[in-house]
Amino acid sequence: MGRGTTADVDLPRPGRTLTGALAVVLALLAFGAVMIGPYGLTPGQVLSALLGQGDRQAQIVVWNIRLPRVGAALLVGAALAAAGASYQALFRNPLVSPDILGVSAGAGLGAVAGIFLSLPVAAIQGAAFAGGMAAVGVVMLVGAMVRHTDRTLTLVLIGVVVGALAGAVTSLLKVMADPYDQLPAITFWLLGSLASITTRDILPALPTVLVGLIPLALLRWRINVLSLGDEEARALGIEAGRTRFVVIAAATLITASVTALAGVVGWVGLVIPHVARMLVGPGFGRLLPASALIGAGYLLIVDTLARTIAAVEVPLGVLTAVIGAPFFVWLLARGRRGWS
Amino acid sequence: MLEARDLSIGYGKMPLGIGLSVTVRPGEILCLLGPNGCGKTTLFRTLLGLLPQLGGSVLLNGQPISAMTRARIAQAIAYVPQAHAPPFPFEALEVVLMGRTARLGAFAQPGKTDRAAARDALRRLGIQDLAHRDYSRLSGGQRQLVLIARALAQQAALIVMDEPTASLDFGNQAQVLAQIETLTRSATAEGHGVILSTHDPDQAFALNARVLLMHRGGVLADGPAADVLTEANLSTVYGLPVTVETTSSGRRICLPSLRQSAPTMTSEALTMA
Numbered sequence: 001m002g003r004g005t006t007a008d009v010d011l012p013r014p015g016r017t018l019t020g021a022l023a024v025v026l027a028l029l030a031f032g033a034v035m036i037g038p039y040g041l042t043p044g045q046v047l048s049a050l051l052g053q054g055d056r057q058a059q060i061v062v063w064n065i066r067l068p069r070v071g072a073a074l075l076v077g078a079a080l081a082a083a084g085a086s087y088q089a090l091f092r093n094p095l096v097s098p099d100i101l102g103v104s105a106g107a108g109l110g111a112v113a114g115i116f117l118s119l120p121v122a123a124i125q126g127a128a129f130a131g132g133m134a135a136v137g138v139v140m141l142v143g144a145m146v147r148h149t150d151r152t153l154t155l156v157l158i159g160v161v162v163g164a165l166a167g168a169v170t171s172l173l174k175v176m177a178d179p180y181d182q183l184p185a186i187t188f189w190l191l192g193s194l195a196s197i198t199t200r201d202i203l204p205a206l207p208t209v210l211v212g213l214i215p216l217a218l219l220r221w222r223i224n225v226l227s228l229g230d231e232e233a234r235a236l237g238i239e240a241g242r243t244r245f246v247v248i249a250a251a252t253l254i255t256a257s258v259t260a261l262a263g264v265v266g267w268v269g270l271v272i273p274h275v276a277r278m279l280v281g282p283g284f285g286r287l288l289p290a291s292a293l294i295g296a297g298y299l300l301i302v303d304t305l306a307r308t309i310a311a312v313e314v315p316l317g318v319l320t321a322v323i324g325a326p327f328f329v330w331l332l333a334r335g336r337r338g339w340s
Numbered sequence: 341m342l343e344a345r346d347l348s349i350g351y352g353k354m355p356l357g358i359g360l361s362v363t364v365r366p367g368e369i370l371c372l373l374g375p376n377g378c379g380k381t382t383l384f385r386t387l388l389g390l391l392p393q394l395g396g397s398v399l400l401n402g403q404p405i406s407a408m409t410r411a412r413i414a415q416a417i418a419y420v421p422q423a424h425a426p427p428f429p430f431e432a433l434e435v436v437l438m439g440r441t442a443r444l445g446a447f448a449q450p451g452k453t454d455r456a457a458a459r460d461a462l463r464r465l466g467i468q469d470l471a472h473r474d475y476s477r478l479s480g481g482q483r484q485l486v487l488i489a490r491a492l493a494q495q496a497a498l499i500v501m502d503e504p505t506a507s508l509d510f511g512n513q514a515q516v517l518a519q520i521e522t523l524t525r526s527a528t529a530e531g532h533g534v535i536l537s538t539h540d541p542d543q544a545f546a547l548n549a550r551v552l553l554m555h556r557g558g559v560l561a562d563g564p565a566a567d568v569l570t571e572a573n574l575s576t577v578y579g580l581p582v583t584v585e586t587t588s589s590g591r592r593i594c595l596p597s598l599r600q601s602a603p604t605m606t607s608e609a610l611t612m613a
Binding site for chain 1: 385388390409410411413414415418419421426427428429430431434438439441442443444446447448449450494
């Protein structure tokens with residue numbers, strides 16, 4: 001979109017066609033990702049395995065290894081990007097990522113505590129989810145007690161404080177953890193990975209992500225209005241505080257659910273909403289599905305790279321940062337569109 | 341009709357103004373004048389129910405505003421903030437459509453009627469060609485007109501405008517003022533009631549408005565521009581000699597005396613200006 005400096009350009013706003021095209025691309029990407037791996041499969045093998053026919057080994061690879069992983073990547077990418085788009089609209093700032101209120105730091109602390117106490121996998125995931133929700137809960141609670149005219153800024157600042165505190169306790173646990181057994185697990189979790197994902201891990205996250213997406217989809221028009229700022233939104237007839245609470249709760253539920261599943265995967269929620277906004281504009285009704293679809297495709301590509309480019313699994317968070325950071329600089333450099 | 345009686349305004353417990361009484365009726369322009377920091381914006385925020393009143397009452401069509409929902413207030417009063425740059429590049433039409441929010445259910449999207457109302461508002465201000473332009477890239481004057489269109493789409497009887505001509509160039513100021521003037525003479529039975537704040541007393545004369553002159557947290561005078569904007573009142577409020585002259589076309593203009601004020605211009609007077 002190399003538009004010039006003129007202020008006289010009409011904005012192209014493709015709608016359903018683009019969303020449809022994105023969905024088709026995503027389906028093709030998912031099919032390709034199922035084929036790729038140490039045990040390579042042909043399109044025919046994948047098709048017949050999906051139908052429950054053909055080669056027994058191909059069926060096991062498709063159903064027990066590739067599909068759970070592909071599904072998890074799609075879910076995590078879609079969720080993080082959707083939450084990121086919501087937080088950016090709410091905090092009126094395109095530089096905001098889903099962990100602005102400390103959800104990642106809280107989830108990280110929960111998971112690290114679980115690993116430190118040698119809890120089973122499901123309990124570690126539960127602790128991560130609870131930690132993420134609790135961190136944002138504390139932020140909202142303290143935010144409600146502090147009297148300040150700028151509610152949004154107050155929340156962001158308390159989010160930084162709570163995140164820093166959770167990070168400090170996480171560091172303490174890392175120092176105290178068993179360096180041969182627990183510390184590698186902690187480090188790997190904090191960098192994000194889908195390496196050991198099974199269908200049983202995905203199932204608890206699926207309903208919570210959906211439950212979080214519903215209010216975001218329903219409130220899509222009000223989220224636009226809220227992005228004008230509290231005072232203007234109220235003057236336009238919205239109970240801004242209540243609406244913001246619902247959006248934060250929903251976006252946090254989504255982020256905490258997938259962080260418990262995949263660990264801390266950064267950059268997706270920050271960068272993908274920008275790409276979506278470039279394609280469909282800032283209207284949240286189109287931005288939400290576009291962000292979710294692009295985020296799903298992006299994380300699928302990154303996760304497929306993570307499991308294929310090296311003999312060992314590359315942590316997801318490392319790849320998303322290596323790809324996301326330069327992309328972000330490029331976004332910054334190409335000017336003001338989608339920013340302010 | 342908006343009626344504030346014996347109103348105390350301010351933040352926290354510190355009153356910025358006390359004993360303020362303001363009335364605006366449909367078809368009427370009320371011009372709020374006063375030096376920087378006299379509480380114009382605070383008064384607006386209180387009248388809109390965005391800031392709790394410290395004392396007195398604000399009645400909207402006879403009902404206390406403090407007991408009304410945001411949606412009901414927005415159906416009766418529209419707010420036009422100073423032209424701003426939003427964080428995201430919405431189309432001008434989308435910005436105008438946001439004025440329909442108070443008439444939509446919590447989960448609803450603007451529909452055909454709302455689009456028609458938004459387009460109609462743009463047409464009334466003669467800016468329908470801006471509909472699909474990026475609002476964040478419009479000029480200050482165009483943005484101000486879009487925000488006024490949003491207030492029209494809101495279909496509220498009263499419109500509150502916070503310095504609608506601030507930061508606009510000479511031509512845009514005149515254009516926006518002309519549009520404000522036509523709002524009070526609407527095609528419907530009753531025109532809009534408009535409250536606006538300004539730093540230019542000449543605008544009050546140009547609009548033939550009622551004027552509320554604020555001074556030191558109170559109302560110094562309230563009435564027709566010609567009665568309120570006297571040399572004596574303006575000199576008191578702005579702290580320097582002001583002469584009011586009538587042009588050959590019969591319009592009044594205010595002229596601050598720069599020469600006489602120069603030697604007495606203390607640092608205190610500078611901060612007030």
